[in-house]
Amino acid sequence: VAFLDQDFTSNINLLEKGLSHTDAKGGTALYDAVVAAADHLAKNAQRSKQIILIITDGEDNSSSATLYDTVQRIQALHGPIVYSIGLLYDEHNSGQTKRARQALQSLSDQTGGIAFFPKSLDQVDAIAGEVARDIRQQYIIGYHPTRPIGLGGYRSIQVTARAKGYGRLTVRTRPGYSAAAPAR
Numbered sequence: 001v002a003f004l005d006q007d008f009t010s011n012i013n014l015l016e017k018g019l020s021h022t023d024a025k026g027g028t029a030l031y032d033a034v035v036a037a038a039d040h041l042a043k044n045a046q047r048s049k050q051i052i053l054i055i056t057d058g059e060d061n062s063s064s065a066t067l068y069d070t071v072q073r074i075q076a077l078h079g080p081i082v083y084s085i086g087l088l089y090d091e092h093n094s095g096q097t098k099r100a101r102q103a104l105q106s107l108s109d110q111t112g113g114i115a116f117f118p119k120s121l122d123q124v125d126a127i128a129g130e131v132a133r134d135i136r137q138q139y140i141i142g143y144h145p146t147r148p149i150g151l152g153g154y155r156s157i158q159v160t161a162r163a164k165g166y167g168r169l170t171v172r173t174r175p176g177y178s179a180a181a182p183a184r
Contacts, residue, residue: 002033008044027062030054031070034107038079050080051135054107055124057087059100067103071110075177081138083131084108084115085124112174149179 006018034052041050065073074080084104088097101117108115114134116127145155156176161169 002029002036004036004040008046028056028058028060029063030056030060030103031063031065031067033063034070034082035065035073038074038077041080042077049135049138049140051113052080052082053131054082054084054104055087056084056100056104057089059096060103067106071107072178074111075174078177080111082108082111082113083134084113085127085131086115086117087121087124088117089120110174112172114172145179147179152179154178 003021005021006014009015034054037052038050041052060067063070074082084107086101086104088100101115104117105115107113114131116130118124118127141159147153147155154176155178157173159171159173161171163169
């Protein structure tokens with residue numbers, strides 16, 4: 001079960017208090033938490049740019065939602081970009097660590113974010129700084145599809161960027177989205 005420890009605020013003290021509520025008992029319902037966060041953002045965010053930052057030390061083992069369900073829900077909401085920081089150091093359970101890594105990578109890739117896997121906690125501050133820079137340097141591009149939305153279906157997206165005087169430019173976006181046919 002996912003809990004909201006602190007709603008939107010710019011009050012640093014409230015944020016610190018909310019972040020201090022780490023509770024390690026029970027399972028990890030990561031996908032349920034991401035879906036709940038995306039839904040909360042869709043209903044309550046006052047800004048259009050939406051980001052979810054996941055910091056986790058393991059694999060989801062108690063969600064009712066699957067990875068597929070989670071990605072589908074975020075894409076259906078035209079939802080947030082997901083950045084992941086996987087603190088996956090468990091060398092004794094390499095299968096579980098590998099599955100957790102693949103899931104975080106997929107969740108970030110499918111939403112246009114980046115997954116990071118630091119080798120130690122000492123690297124987390126630098127990664128958080130990199131995520132903040134990345135968020136500040138994003139642009140939003142919109143387009144009108146040539147195929148009518150009423151046809152529904154999955155739409156692949158490919159974006160390339162070129163600028164004179166700049167070498168290779170990197171563009172990161174979700175690979176596509178599902179266009180929902182209107183309800184009848």
